Amino acid sequence: MKGHANIPWCSAEEWNQVILSIKRIDRLYEGKLDRVYDTAIKIRQKFEELSEPIEKICSHTCVYCEDVCCVRATIWYDFKDLLYIYFGLNTFPESQIIKKIEGNRQRSCWHFSEKGCMLSRIERPFVCIWYFCSVQKKYLVLHHHKIKESIDKLLIDIKDLRNKMEEEFIRVSCPNL
Ligand code: SF4
Numbered sequence: 001m002k003g004h005a006n007i008p009w010c011s012a013e014e015w016n017q018v019i020l021s022i023k024r025i026d027r028l029y030e031g032k033l034d035r036v037y038d039t040a041i042k043i044r045q046k047f048e049e050l051s052e053p054i055e056k057i058c059s060h061t062c063v064y065c066e067d068v069c070c071v072r073a074t075i076w077y078d079f080k081d082l083l084y085i086y087f088g089l090n091t092f093p094e095s096q097i098i099k100k101i102e103g104n105r106q107r108s109c110w111h112f113s114e115k116g117c118m119l120s121r122i123e124r125p126f127v128c129i130w131y132f133c134s135v136q137k138k139y140l141v142l143h144h145h146k147i148k149e150s151i152d153k154l155l156i157d158i159k160d161l162r163n164k165m166e167e168e169f170i171r172v173s174c175p176n177l
């Protein structure tokens with residue numbers, strides 16, 4: 001998982017700017033971004049397909065975990081996440097993801113609670129869906145080889161779709177590039 005401090009759009013001002021830029025491009029190129037919308041919706045469908053098997057795996061692994069990745073890792077939304085959430089879910093996260101601070105120490109991701117992640121699976125950064133820890137990988141190989149194959153396929157599909165969505169967005173919004 002991501003683990004350094006070079007996080008984009010951390011301040012409220014930067015976050016507002018990125019939202020406004022995407023919205024402005026959406027208005028400006030109305031009708032030309034259909035492929036971006038369609039691709040984002042396909043990504044959402046694949047996220048939804050992944051939800052059930054991931055839930056199953058987590059119910060056998062995360063509930064017993066003593067070194068929770070959401071506490072350890074530093075996670076943030078990247079540009080593809082933002083495009084997907086805007087065009088595929090018709091919304092925008094309130095802000096960039098940051099870590100909770102206790103005293104002067106950084107703790108868990110601020111979406112993490114005692115019950116796990118407070119975001120629905122389809123709203124999480126892709127890295128949170130893509131990441132399987134060694135315990136989960138082992139569990140899948142030992143008990144659910146078929147599920148592992150279908151999850152791997154869905155993740156590759158999502159990765160490809162995310163690239164296509166971003167390329168199409170850039171192609172439309174920066175025609176001279
Ligand atoms: S994904 Fe792995 S490291 Fe993260 S909470 Fe679940 S079992 Fe723990």
Ligand code: SF4
Nearest residue numbers: 070109111112117128
């Ligand atoms: S967004 Fe959710 S799944 Fe991702 S690190 Fe934060 S709490 Fe964990």
